[in-house]
Amino acid sequence: MKIFIDAGHNYSGHNTGAQGNNLREQDITFEVAKILSERLKWAGLQTKLSRETLQTNLGKDNAGSINARWQAANAWAADYFISIHVNAGGGTGAETFIADTKRSDLKFAEIVNDEYCQKMGLKNRGVKIDAQTAHKSLGVLRNTKMPAILIELAFIDSSLANPDVEILRNRKSEMAAAIADGLLKFLARLSPVQGMQGISNNANFATNNNAPNANNTLQINILGNIQEIPGYIENDTIWVQMRLFAEKLGFAVGFDGTPYVTTQNGENVYIQGNIVDLPVRQAGGVTWVQMRQFAEKLGFTVGWNGKFATVHKF
Numbered sequence: 001m002k003i004f005i006d007a008g009h010n011y012s013g014h015n016t017g018a019q020g021n022n023l024r025e026q027d028i029t030f031e032v033a034k035i036l037s038e039r040l041k042w043a044g045l046q047t048k049l050s051r052e053t054l055q056t057n058l059g060k061d062n063a064g065s066i067n068a069r070w071q072a073a074n075a076w077a078a079d080y081f082i083s084i085h086v087n088a089g090g091g092t093g094a095e096t097f098i099a100d101t102k103r104s105d106l107k108f109a110e111i112v113n114d115e116y117c118q119k120m121g122l123k124n125r126g127v128k129i130d131a132q133t134a135h136k137s138l139g140v141l142r143n144t145k146m147p148a149i150l151i152e153l154a155f156i157d158s159s160l161a162n163p164d165v166e167i168l169r170n171r172k173s174e175m176a177a178a179i180a181d182g183l184l185k186f187l188a189r190l191s192p193v194q195g196m197q198g199i200s201n202n203a204n205f206a207t208n209n210n211a212p213n214a215n216n217t218l219q220i221n222i223l224g225n226i227q228e229i230p231g232y233i234e235n236d237t238i239w240v241q242m243r244l245f246a247e248k249l250g251f252a253v254g255f256d257g258t259p260y261v262t263t264q265n266g267e268n269v270y271i272q273g274n275i276v277d278l279p280v281r282q283a284g285g286v287t288w289v290q291m292r293q294f295a296e297k298l299g300f301t302v303g304w305n306g307k308f309a310t311v312h313k314f
């Protein structure tokens with residue numbers, strides 16, 4: 001799954017962004033895009049940024065700058081395109097634009113926009129169809145071949161009585177996380193049967209820094225049912241009891257002197273042996289594995305939103 005992330009505007013010269021309250025749009029869009037990219041990679045998605053560094057300037061003029069973005073997304077054959085912008089004009093809140101030519105964009109835009117506004121506590125100005133914009137950037141929406149949205153994070157020149165400027169100045173990681181959550185929610189919705197065939201962990205991990213102990217459990221939501229699985233956290237890494245975790249994911253576990261899992265291809269994956277060398281611990285007669293590496297070996301992707309781990313299959 002390939003996500004193209006467009007950090008709106010250029011650093012200097014042509015196609016620079018809006019300014020207000022000693023902030024520059026092009027600096028904010030780059031920082032948020034970069035963090036968003038990292039988070040999505042963490043969730044198992046491939047990402048590509050339109051501006052690879054803060055100082056990157058695309059194209060030779062305004063039109064060239066816009067063209068470079070959608071052309072790069074099309075050339076890369078992205079599955080989804082997200083353009084990050086910041087609004088101006090003295091209002092408050094967030095809104096998301098889509099082209100009027102691609103029906104597939106609307107739900108994508110609605111879910112990301114709603115999630116973002118709710119998480120950030122910003123006024124939800126809704127999803128708007130590309131008709132006119134001060135940015136003149138919506139060529140990225142019309143000319144991309146894949147579903148594409150352009151989110152306006154907040155107003156850079158808003159009154160300080162509104163939350164916009166404080167958010168743009170100080171909460172870039174939260175903005176990126178909210179967009180990532182919206183995208184993952186949208187992707188999960190696409191295929192409710194195969195999609196999110198997995199778990200989200202509802203445990204308060206910060207309180208679970210314990211050594212291997214079958215009595216210490218993590219609450220895990222598996223296919224909508226909250227269940228408890230023996231697990232613990234160490235140095236930000238989640239360890240789970242291999243057999244129970246594998247079985248929850250629908251795999252069988254065997255033992256022929258070394259524990260192994262039979263995958264859906266019929267392959268026997270030895271967790272610590274000469275086939276796959278994954279970290280493993282033996283404690284109390286039980287095998288413990290690192291959840292991420294183990295889940296990925298079985299074809300799942302693992303994400304982390306700062307509170308909950310998610311294991312899913314796209």
Ligand SMILES: [Zn+2]
Nearest residue numbers: 008085086135
């Ligand atoms: Zn803009």
